[in-house]
Amino acid sequence: MKNIFxxxxxxxLPLGIFTACGTNNSKSNxxxxxxxxxxxxxxxxxxxxxxxxxxGGFSGQxxxxxxxxxxxxKVIPVFSQDAEKAYGYNEETKPMLNTSFxxxxxxxxxxxxxxxxxxxxDGRFLFINGNNTPRIAKIDLxxxxxxxxxxxxxxxxxxxxxxxxxxxxxxxxGTRFSVPIPQKDMPIKDYKGxxxxxxxxxxxxxxxxxMDIKFQIIMPGFNYDLSHPGRGDSHGxxxxxxxxxxxxxxxxxxxxxxxxxxxxxxxxxxxxxxFVNGGGGKKMATNYAHNVYSDETHSATSTMRKEVTVVxxxxxxxxxxxxxxxxxxxxxDVDPSGEYIVGNGKLSxxxxxxxxxxxxxxxxxxxxxxxxxxxxxxxxxxxxxGTVQQAGLGPLHTxxxxxxxxYTTFFISSEVVKWKLxxxxxIDRKPTYYSVGHLMIxxxxxxxxxxxxxxxxxxxxxxxYLPTGPEVTQSAQLFDISGDKMELLLDFxxxxxxxxxxxxxxxxxxxxxxxxxxxxxxxxPYAVKSEADTRVERKGNDVHIYMTTIRSxxxxxxxxxxxxxxxxxxxxxxxxxxxxxxxxxxxIGANTSELLIMPGQTETFTWEPKKVGVWPFYCTDFCSxxxxxxxxxxxxxxxxxxxxxxxxxxxxxx
Amino acid sequence: MKKSKIxxxxxxxxxxxxxxxxxWNISLEAPQxxxxxxxxxxxxxxxxxxxxxxxxxxxxxxxxxMKDIPEVLPEFKIFPYVIIAMMILGLIIAxxxxxxxxxxxxIVMCLLGTAxxxxxxxxxxxxxxxxxxxxxxxxxxxxxxxLAYQPxxxxxxxxxxxxxxxxxxxxxxxxxxxxxxxxxAFFQGKKGS
Numbered sequence: 119m120k121n122i123f124x125x126x127x128x129x130x131l132p133l134g135i136f137t138a139c140g141t142n143n144s145k146s147n148x149x150x151x152x153x154x155x156x157x158x159x160x161x162x163x164x165x166x167x168x169x170x171x172x173x174g175g176f177s178g179q180x181x182x183x184x185x186x187x188x189x190x191x192k193v194i195p196v197f198s199q200d201a202e203k204a205y206g207y208n209e210e211t212k213p214m215l216n217t218s219f220x221x222x223x224x225x226x227x228x229x230x231x232x233x234x235x236x237x238x239x240d241g242r243f244l245f246i247n248g249n250n251t252p253r254i255a256k257i258d259l260x261x262x263x264x265x266x267x268x269x270x271x272x273x274x275x276x277x278x279x280x281x282x283x284x285x286x287x288x289x290x291x292g293t294r295f296s297v298p299i300p301q302k303d304m305p306i307k308d309y310k311g312x313x314x315x316x317x318x319x320x321x322x323x324x325x326x327x328x329m330d331i332k333f334q335i336i337m338p339g340f341n342y343d344l345s346h347p348g349r350g351d352s353h354g355x356x357x358x359x360x361x362x363x364x365x366x367x368x369x370x371x372x373x374x375x376x377x378x379x380x381x382x383x384x385x386x387x388x389x390x391x392x393f394v395n396g397g398g399g400k401k402m403a404t405n406y407a408h409n410v411y412s413d414e415t416h417s418a419t420s421t422m423r424k425e426v427t428v429v430x431x432x433x434x435x436x437x438x439x440x441x442x443x444x445x446x447x448x449x450x451d452v453d454p455s456g457e458y459i460v461g462n463g464k465l466s467x468x469x470x471x472x473x474x475x476x477x478x479x480x481x482x483x484x485x486x487x488x489x490x491x492x493x494x495x496x497x498x499x500x501x502x503x504g505t506v507q508q509a510g511l512g513p514l515h516t517x518x519x520x521x522x523x524x525y526t527t528f529f530i531s532s533e534v535v536k537w538k539l540x541x542x543x544x545i546d547r548k549p550t551y552y553s554v555g556h557l558m559i560x561x562x563x564x565x566x567x568x569x570x571x572x573x574x575x576x577x578x579x580x581x582x583y584l585p586t587g588p589e590v591t592q593s594a595q596l597f598d599i600s601g602d603k604m605e606l607l608l609d610f611x612x613x614x615x616x617x618x619x620x621x622x623x624x625x626x627x628x629x630x631x632x633x634x635x636x637x638x639x640x641x642x643p644y645a646v647k648s649e650a651d652t653r654v655e656r657k658g659n660d661v662h663i664y665m666t667t668i669r670s671x672x673x674x675x676x677x678x679x680x681x682x683x684x685x686x687x688x689x690x691x692x693x694x695x696x697x698x699x700x701x702x703x704x705x706i707g708a709n710t711s712e713l714l715i716m717p718g719q720t721e722t723f724t725w726e727p728k729k730v731g732v733w734p735f736y737c738t739d740f741c742s743x744x745x746x747x748x749x750x751x752x753x754x755x756x757x758x759x760x761x762x763x764x765x766x767x768x769x770x771x772x
Numbered sequence: 773m774k775k776s777k778i779x780x781x782x783x784x785x786x787x788x789x790x791x792x793x794x795x796w797n798i799s800l801e802a803p804q805x806x807x808x809x810x811x812x813x814x815x816x817x818x819x820x821x822x823x824x825x826x827x828x829x830x831x832x833x834x835x836x837x838m839k840d841i842p843e844v845l846p847e848f849k850i851f852p853y854v855i856i857a858m859m860i861l862g863l864i865i866a867x868x869x870x871x872x873x874x875x876x877x878x879i880v881m882c883l884l885g886t887a888x889x890x891x892x893x894x895x896x897x898x899x900x901x902x903x904x905x906x907x908x909x910x911x912x913x914x915x916x917x918x919l920a921y922q923p924x925x926x927x928x929x930x931x932x933x934x935x936x937x938x939x940x941x942x943x944x945x946x947x948x949x950x951x952x953x954x955x956x957a958f959f960q961g962k963k964g965s
Contacts, residue, residue, distance in 0.1 A: 669831050695824035744908060
C-alpha cells in the first residue's frame with residue numbers, strides 16, 4: 119500500500135507543472151488558428167497528400183482518412199460484420215470470420231502497418247491485428263478490402279502486433295496474455311512458471327502476400343505488450359516490450375507494478391529462422407483457421423491448420439536477450455536508423471533509450487545481470503543510450519521524423535513531447551485533448567518517415583465536439599511538425615477508439631487503385647456473364663437464382679415457383695464494367711444484409727421465404743436515372759404446391 | 773532513285789499504318805465521366821478508347837432508345853481491300869510510271885476519302901436519329917421534333933449533358949501525310965522533267 123501512495127504523490131507533483139505548461143500552449147494555439155485552417159484546407163476536387171489508415175479499436179474496422187483534411191473516405195470492415203458492404207453477411211465473405219472457435223464476427227483491431235520493401239513503404243498491403251481472438255488480417259491496398267485473415271494459436275490478446283520487418287519478411291503477433299501452452303484445465307494461481315507467452319513470426323510471401331506462421335517462440339509467462347522491428351544494422355532483430363514480469367495473475371494493477379524494471383525482449387529472428395530452416399523446433403499439434411479471399415472467385419475459403427512449429431529460446435543460444443527497461447514499458451519504438459530502441463515505461467516519468475550497438479557489445483562481452491528462465495538479462499547501464507529526464511507523465515508511444523527528432527505521447531499529462539535523439543533534450547511540447555494514445559507519422563515504422571505531419575489519437579474528447587449522449591466521439595489531432603515547434607492544425611472524429619494508424623503518401627497507392635473487376639476474369643462458381651445465361655435451378659429445397667444486374671434492371675426480374683420452406687440463393691453478378699458503378703440488392707424478409715456488388719463481381723445472399731405472396735426485391739445503391747425502376751418480384755407459393763419454376767425479363771410469363 | 777519516286781514510295785507506304793493505328797476517334801465528356809469515354813474507329817473495327825468504353829456508351833445510350841454501337845459494319849469488310857488495292861496501285865505507279873500518275877493516284881485517294889467520310893456521316897446520322905419507339909427517356913427539340921443524338925462529323929458538339937468530340941487520329945494523320953507526299957512527289961517530278 120505504501121508504494122501506491124508514493125506513486126500517487128509522484129504523479130501529483132509534476133502534474134501541476136505540466137498543467138500550467140498546457141495552459142500557455144493552448145493560448146498560443148488560438149493565435150495560430152487562422153494559418154492552421156489554410157494548411158488543412160483541401161480545395162473541392164483536390165486530393166489529400168496522404169492516406170491515413172486509422173484502426174477502429176473495438177469497432178473491428180479500419181477507417182481511411184485523407185491528410186491533412188481529416189476527411190473520411192472509407193471504413194474497411196476487417197474483424198467485423200458490415201451490413202453496408204455485406205462483409206461477413208454474404209456467403210462469399212462469411213468464411214473470413216471463421217476461427218477455431220467458430221464464426222467470430224468481431225474483434226478488437228489495434229495496430230495497422232503497411233508493407234515495406236528495403237525499409238520503405240511499398241503500399242501493397244496493410245496488416246492489422248485482432249486482439250481478442252488472436253488474428254492477423256491483410257488488406258489489399260489496390261481494392262481496400264480484407265483479403266486474408268490468419269488465426270494465431272497459442273496466443274491470447276494479440277497486442278504486440280502487427281508490425282512488419284523491412285522487407286515484409288515477417289509480420290509479428292506477440293501475445294499480451296500468457297496462457298498455458300498447450301491450453302489445459304489448471305488452477306489460475308499456478309500461473310507463475312507454468313503459463314507461457316508466444317511470439318509468432320508470420321512469413322509473408324513476397325509474390326502474393328500469403329501469410330504463414332513460420333515459427334512461434336515460447337517465452338516466459340510475461341505480458342508482451344508492443345513491438346517494433348529493427349532496421350539498418352538492427353534489421354534481423356525484433357523488440358517486444360513486456361510487463362507483468364512479476365507473473366501475477368490477479369489484481370495486476372498492483373501486482374504487476376512491483377518490479378522497478380521489466381524487459382524489452384530482443385529477438386534475433388534471423389537466427390531463429392536459420393534454426394527452423396535447419397530442422398530445429400518442434401511441430402506442435404493445434405488448430406487454427408486460415409481464411410483467404412480471392413479476387414478471381416470473389417469468395418473466401420477457410421482452411422483449418424493443424425500444426426505449428428514452436429521453438430524454445432534456450433535451444434538457440436544468442437537468439438533472445440532481455441533488456442531491462444523501467445517501469446512497465448508500453449510502446450517499443452525503434453528509430454529510422456535502427457540504432458535506438460525507445461522503451462516507454464508507462465509508470466515512469468523518464469524515457470529510457472537503449473542502444474543497439476551497445477547491446478551487441480554487451481552480448482559479446484557477456485555483460486549479463488543473471489537470467490530469466492535461462493534467457494540472459496543484459497546489464498542496464500551497458501546498453502543504455504540515454505534517458506529523457508522528466509519528459510511528462512505516462513509515456514506511451516514514440517515516432518520519429520527522420521530528422522533526428524522523436525515525438526512521444528504522454529497519456530496522463532495528455533501531451534505530445536518532441537525531443538532530440540542523442541542529446542535527449544526536450545525541444546517542444548503540445549497539449550492534446552485528451553489522454554493521447556498512439557501517435558502516427560506517415561512512414562513511422564520504416565527507414566523513411568515522411569516527417570511533415572503527426573497524428574495523435576485521443577481516447578477522450580469531452581468538450582471538443584458537440585455532445586452525442588454519454589458516448590462522445592474519439593478523436594485524432596493533426597500536428598504540423600515541419601518546423602521547430604509543433605503546430606496543432608486540426609481535430610477530427612474517428613471511428614471506434616483509434617489505437618494506431620499507418621500513413622503513406624497518396625501517390626504510392628492512388629495510381630494502383632482498382633477501378634472494376636474484369637468480368638472475363640470472374641471465376642465465381644455461380645457467376646453468369648450475360649443475361650442469356652441467367653436462370654433459376656432447383657435442387658430439392660435449395661433454389662439457386664443466377665441473376666445479373668446492369669443499369670437499370672435485374673435479369674430475371676420475375677421469378678415464380680418458389681415455395682415456403684425453400685432456401686433461395688441469390689447469386690448476383692454485376693455485369694457493369696465501369697468505374698464506381700456498383701449495384702445493390704435486397705429482398706424483403708431476408709435474414710441477412712443487402713449485397714453491394716462491385717462491377718464484374720458476384721455475390722450471394724440467402725433468403726428463406728416464410729410467407730406466401732408476391733415479394734419484391736430492389737437495388738439498394740443508387741445507380742442511374744432509372745434506379746427506382748430497378749426492382750423485381752418473387753412469387754412464393756405454399757409448401758408442396760406445383761407452381762412451375764419459371765423466370766423472365768421483359769416478357770409475359772406463360 | 774529520283775527524289776520524287778522516293779517521296780511517292782514513302783507516301784504509299786504510310787497508308788499501311790491504317791492497319792495498326794486508329795483512323796478516327798469520338799469521345800464523350802460529362803460531369804459523371806471526368807475521364808472521357810469514347811471509341812476509336814479503325815478501318816476494320818470500332819474499338820474501346822479505354823477498356824469497356826463501348827459497353828458503357830451503349831448502357832447510357834439505351835435510355836434514349838439508341839442502338840448498340842455495332843462491332844462490325846459492312847464497310848469494314850471493304851475498306852481494308854480498298855487500302856491494299858490503293859497501296860499496290862501506288863507502288864506500281866511509284867516504280868513503273870511517271871510523275872503524272874502520282875497526281876492521278878492523289879485524286880483517286882481524295883475521292884475515296886470523301887466517299888469514306890460521306891459513308892461515315894450516313895452511319896452517324898442513322899445512329900443518332902433511329903431511336904426505339906419505347907425508349908425510357910424521350911427528349912424533344914423546342915419545335916417538338918425528337919432530339920437527335922448524332923455526333924459531329926468533325927469537331928465538338930454538346931448533346932444533352934455530353935460534350936462530344938470527333939477528330940481524326942494518328943492513322944488519319946499518316947494517311948493525310950502520305951497523300952500530301954504523293955502530291956509533293958508530283959510537283960517534284962514535274963520540276964525534274
